[in-house]
Amino acid sequence: MQAPSTSGGRQKKGTAPRSPRAQTPGQKKKRRFKPGAVALREIRHFQKSVGFLIPGAPFIRLVREISYALAPSIGRWTPEALMAIQEAAEDFLVQLMEDAMLCAIHAKRVTLMKKDFELARRLGGKGQLW
Template sequence: MARVKQTATKKKGAGASASTKLVPKGKPTKGKRRKGKPTKNSKPGSAPSEASTRKPRRFKPGTVALREIRKTQKSCNLLIPKAPFVRLTREFSTFYSPDMKRWQADALYALQEASESYLVELLGHAQLCAIHAKRVTLMKSDFQLARRMTGKGQPW
């Protein structure tokens, strides 16, 4: 005969006598999870809140950052939000050419793709410059050196 666990439960309503619930010991129960013991401040009939019983998980420094980097590298979507980029592009285009008011969606997408590619490449070169200087933090001089070395983005 299998071992069973007996749990006393209260019935509400007319049949208020205590009944027992038989559950096989080796198998997990389906349904509501059991709450921890009530704290001193809580009422005797209420269960403790979930936040007071369990602390939030603390990861080692850098773990969450590396997870976010992996997630971003795995995704194919663009990093710069579309609406602000389109507003900025339209502002620049009206500044340099006031008669140019309409843009095709594919043209804006291609421009955003190229902009992000350039920025990622520039950040990579600047990071290498900072590592060469035995630093971890990026500085303005790293970006200037990276731009000078690659020859891209030179002011005309």
């Protein structure tokens, strides 16, 4: 004769069967996505977008602050000039990040590190002082 199995469809003594959590009638359970799914969705969203990635007002303030520090005589900017500077700055940053990501992938990593940006700048000849 065999001893009875402890897991043969019976529940343990002293434990109550689990019941689903009681939710209030008007409350819906919050959707939980797998780790990384939201990040990939955001990447696809920003790849499809054609607008600026950097907010305009803080960027314009920064341009005015830097231009005043370098050349105080330049006090006025046309909106087209500011848009052109923002377009060039965003293009430069996106290209630098793409190159840095390729460096990280080449090193068999998925995390960007400071050394990836430094290598991308050196290889691309970007970001060097004039």
